[in-house]
Amino acid sequence: MIDPQRILVVGSVALDSIRTPYGEVTEALGGSASYFSFSASHFAPVSVVAVVGDDFPHRELFLDRGVDLTGLETAAGRTFRWRGEYAGDLGHAHTLETQLNVFAEFHPKLEAEHRRAPYVFLANIDPELQLEVLSQMRKPTLTLSDTMNYWIARKPDRVFEVLRRVDIALLNEEEAKALAGETHLARAADKLLERGANAVVIKKGEHGALYHSREERFITPAYPVTALTDPTGAGDSFAGGFIGMLARFGRTDGAALRQAMACGTAMASLAIESFSPQRLIGTNPGEIETRVRSLHGMVHYDLFPMF
């Protein structure tokens, strides 16, 4: 029997070499599926579908957090490597080198057990692959997708097709504006729904995130991190806390979605306080709950009538 909280993530597991004004790392654990798994694993059981090369040294880190790696294929060759740097306010990654290596030939083929996972996160891989995964799934409870400018520029129709087929699409502000062809964010969100998205979560980095569907509009600020170290993985960590919370309680109603946005925000704030998913690996329920409470305290008030 599949666990009713089980979350499947399909994405990348990589080795990242990153420089920021606060330090640098070489061939540290990275990749969307990694950040996502460590984040979500604090809420619910996670299975990873990804590929690494035979040089990949970090399996233990996942296993120690209870992450199911039976879907992590090891292919002959080298693991996906990314080298990048951030300057100034760390708003944008500047890619210095991408070596796809074994990831270039990645075609997710899901085992029977993984096809029955109730929660699914499609990290920012080729939208064709995201659609392949969706067509293999057996009635998932909730599907969440991510994407990136690269695919929006090259395969906008496929990206839209993914948006129509998942329950919630995660995009950052720039991606949402580019995909919608709008310079104003509220209009971009409306346009994505008009074009068939069921719900969107738009991440605005240090400005928080918004959830927008036909029924619900919800906004959460970012957690005011002062120990910002490396923004890599913030979006995937957000996704992990977001879907993790929903999976943990088996709820997708408005109240749960709102708290899930806060959980995503809290996990993203932890992720960016260290290089690699170190902080995500080392955190604990108490710290996560404290951060979510603190976020709630920053937005909560009881409205009283004014006129």
Next chain:
Amino acid sequence: MIDPQRILVVGSVALDSIRTPYGEVTEALGGSASYFSFSASHFAPVSVVAVVGDDFPHRELFLDRGVDLTGLETAAGRTFRWRGEYAGDLGHAHTLETQLNVFAEFHPKLEAEHRRAPYVFLANIDPELQLEVLSQMRKPTLTLSDTMNYWIARKPDRVFEVLRRVDIALLNEEEAKALAGETHLARAADKLLERGANAVVIKKGEHGALYHSREERFITPAYPVTALTDPTGAGDSFAGGFIGMLARFGRTDGAALRQAMACGTAMASLAIESFSPQRLIGTNPGEIETRVRSLHGMVHYDLFPMF
């Protein structure tokens, strides 16, 4: 007897010629004190201290809203004129022409009644003038200041002196970062408090605003305006709703401050839906309350324990 809700604003009353992608106006009513007055006048009585030239045609608009103009000096000469335009996402005004005219010689001299106003807004005039006004006030309940990059670049010490002397300083994100010498907003806010500010409200435009003091941290998103027309006056309109709400209820506690942030946000959202303060003049308590409720609904949730 001075009204216990009376708000005094010292700032500019101007004639603005503005072009945005959504239209243009020529010599329309503008100026920080104008936007502020129309905004605050929906909450509490307002007195304006400012100067206009003998060509100023808009006194009636203020009087119709019940704004006290006994402190609006009419000097021989022309009214302050500003000409600017906005492009793209309307993020920044591009100034085409500034004619200070009678405003060049403005030195606010307060009547006895105005000195006793319990609430004071110092709009973005020269910090030396702001300090002159403060030294004339008789035990105000709450003082709020605004500033601009022009003064931060030229008189940072005087700007800091204003920050130390007012209860709450209003700045936009760029101004806060420039004044603090920090590129990261949460750090900038901390630094301003370290340097002596009692509390700051940092406006982030379409990303909302944050309130930060030693006791309270509060964040409010922007109201998602889709009918954006002209962002001129958004900050002053925010200030009007913010202090207006506090003056109306005679409260400066955390709960009131939070709702005041929502009121400021609602008034700013109305201001930018038209050129000039047209929408602020034409709005009503029902519309304001609806917008504040809607904002509250976008952030509100009841937290439940997770672990």
